[in-house]
Amino acid sequence: MIQPYKYKAYNAKGRAVRGVVSAANEADLYNQLKSSGMELVSCSPVQKESALGGLSIMRPKIKTRDLIQFFMHLEQLQAAGVPMLDSLADVRDSADNQTLKDIMTDVHRSVFDGASLSESLGNYPKVFTSLYVSLIKAGEDTGDLEKSYTQLIKYLKWVDDMQTKIKKATRYPTILLVVVILTIVVMMGVVVPQIVGFIKNLGQELPFMTTSLMATSEFFQEYWWAVLAAPIVLFITYKTIRKGSEGFAYTMDSWFLRMPIAGVLIRKISIARYSQTFGSLFSSGIDVINCLKSAKKTVTNLALIEALETVEARVQAGAPLSQAFNSSGEFPTLVIRMIKIGEESGNLTPVLMQVSEFYTKDVDEAVQGLITMIEPMLTALLGIMILWIAAGVFGPIYASFEHINI
Structure with a gap:
């Protein structure tokens, strides 16, 4: 066994x-x-x-930068003419990530037993996706693994750069949102309750600002557990329903795409990832149909996947790539025109790379636009919250001074 x-x-x-x-x-x-x-x-x-293939959360996660170093190492050894088994052994021994080291031990054994590198890496789909395996297999078929490694490094650097930009762009709004939430919780759960007793003892009719503030504070004190649990319960419920109902998932994804600003960003990020993947695969010599199928796997929005399936069906039916992309309704006219020029000139690979660059810049601008909108909104929300508390607390106090006879 x-x-x-x-x-x-x-x-x-x-x-x-x-x-x-x-x-x-x-x-x-x-x-x-x-x-x-x-x-x-x-x-x-x-x-x-x-074990390695299990779900243990204690094992170190393999990050994108670990994979970049992994393929860069293989590329250098391949360029130097080092045999495959020696290259895999060297990568295994020099890997800093223990999970990757364990995987490479098994991959080395598998290749030693006669399996190809693409087959061996394909045994770990959570680490080496179908895109990576397809590019490696293309290199094995053409006898140019070094080119496949180069394409993978370029693609992974693009993914890492995109992830880094999004994280940096969302860092400040995230911190500001946490500050707003903590301010609300502390004020409603700690500060306001200490002042409520004094306000009640004033013995006068309280304005709406004060009564609403007191009611909100009492709700936080009484049902604080519900306030904390509600987002978690809603998230789990949403995930459960989405997993069990494809119709619900499709409806929600369609709604996400129709959102005024976030929907535009989701669409651009998805198409940017799709375009970059398609371009990387096509430039490695993989046929168009397999490029479309593999690139589609990088998209998670079901509404977009349906549109991209239309592209795939049109190409299989014999339509030019530019017409197929145009039929999806997801690509702008400029991109369609660029692809058509590439088809007519017989030089489609650099055009696809330009399309990827076009969407990368578009995503950068969309992210910055979203952040520019979110920051003042959160600041305004925090300001309104503080003004509400100030008006609710100090309003009755100032009003009580009018009843004091001097």
Whole structure:
């Protein structure tokens, strides 16, 4: 019975290597590590949920930058003419991420047993997506793996750059939103209740601002658990219904796209990712249909996926790529015109890269526009909240001065 083993071994350079490998028994594990150039020191079986393919949250996550370094290392070794098995062993031994190191141990063994690199990487779809596997397979078929590595590095750098820009752009609004929420919670749950008793003892009719403030504060004190739990419950409910009903998911995705500003941003980010993926695959020599299918997997919005399926169907029916994109209704006229020029000139690859650059710049502008709108809105919300509390608290106090006889 095949089961995962946690092991410690020494590689050919004398460095300690730890990881998890599936084997029939300890002897099989020893032979696997021996074939990979490692000497087994100790091992122990582990539970499947704690193994490499499980869902353990304790294992370090493989980030985009880990994959960039991984493919850059392979590219350099490939350019230097280092044999595949030696390259994989070197990448395995030099990997800083333990999860990636464990995966490379298994990939090295798989390639040693006769599998191709694309097949071996395909055993880990959560790490190496179909896009990565397709590009590697294209390099194997054409005998130019170095070009595939270069395309993957370029694509992953684009993804990492896009993620970094979005994180930086949303950092300040996120902090401001947290400040607003904390201010509301502290004021309503701590500050206002301490003043309420004094206001009630004034013995006068309270204005609406004060009564609404007191009611809100009492609600926070009484149902604080509901206030905290409501967003979590709503999120879980939404995810559950979405997972169980494709119609609901499609309706919500269509509604998201129709949102005034966020919908435009969702559309642009999705199409930018789609265009970049399609361009990377096409420039590697993969046929158009497979490029369209793989690129479609990078889009998560069901309404957009349906539109992109229209593109795929039109191309399969024999329509030019420009006409197919035009029929989807998701690509602007400028992009359609650029693709048509590329088709007519027989030089489509650089045009697709220009389309990707077009959408990348478009996304940057859309993100900045959204942030520019969110920041003053949150600031205004915080200001209104403070004014409401000030009016509700100090209004009755100032009014009581009018009844004092001097």
